[in-house]
Amino acid sequence: MKKMPLSVFDTDHHVGDTMVTAADYQLEDQVGFIMRCVNQRHLSIFSRLIPELTPTQFSALAKLCATGQASQNELGRMIAIDAATIKGVVDRLKHRGLISSESQPSDLRRLILKPTEEGRQLFHQISAAARQVSEDTLKPLSEKEKHVFMNLLDKLR
């Protein structure tokens, strides 16, 4: 289904009393809608290859392993997660013993986060799978298409 040529988008609208019709808005052609679908597929690939963590949790752990340490808000900013959300993510990672936190003496507002040894080990264990997730997600595209797509996607950031 949905294989009708785009050049034709159904012209059989217009009833007479209103000029706006349902037919001139095609939900399944909208960026947001397709992105949500693509994201669903990506999520399913991710949870299959990396059942231990959610994408968000992995992002946080990966960034923390890369930087060594960061405050909670700082970590959120680095991976584009707002303050209210990062709290829950950090709590869950902390609860599982993958990261540790202690308040910073020079600024008592700050919580310094660091990956634990167990956290680092887990990250190293699954980082190969993480690369595979990206590869699998882009699998429907040719090498050239992948490059073009990533380039355009980056422009929409």
Add this chain to the structure above:
Amino acid sequence: MKKMPLSVFDTDHHVGDTMVTAADYQLEDQVGFIMRCVNQRHLSIFSRLIPELTPTQFSALAKLCATGQASQNELGRMIAIDAATIKGVVDRLKHRGLISSESQPSDLRRLILKPTEEGRQLFHQISAAARQVSEDTLKPLSEKEKHVFMNLLDKLR
């Protein structure tokens, strides 16, 4: 702070026992990560132009206006939302008087959903803004790039 050049990304890793290091995984180059960022931007555009509804609620209403009616699960399937999630979406739309539901006599399991007159009016009112959302989201791309991007995105669905 954190303004150290990326070209240097901490090379002081490597402990000796494993070959996998932190530096060879660049979070911000991964499809999933960038898609989440693009989605954030899209969401902010959407809620600015259409503060009345969330993208999911709008999808449901739009599809229901396009088809006239559908059962709850059916509606979910049409817009790629699972049964548990669509229930909440439908409940909220119903609560706001935008759609109505009645059980289908010929199959007592089914709830037949229809947009109310108010729901149809709202949809028609905001459908122009909805098109604008897509346009604004893709604004960073040229006409040619938009076409290429949508084509590739569709392949990843």
Add this chain to the structure above:
DNA sequence: CACAAACTGTTAGTACACAAACTAATTTGC
């Protein structure tokens, strides 16, 4: 006909994601 299989809707549980409102600590600007 009977009964297993499939389907519809519901609930509970987990996990983002963001807005708004709040406290506490620090930095700034006059």
Add this chain to the structure above:
DNA sequence: GCAAATTAGTTTGTGTACTAACAGTTTGTG
């Protein structure tokens, strides 16, 4: 030097989104 602004973290509330488990209902097949 001190009020104002900013920053860090927390809490609450709303809205997706998916999994798993469950109760009715319908249907296909033996």
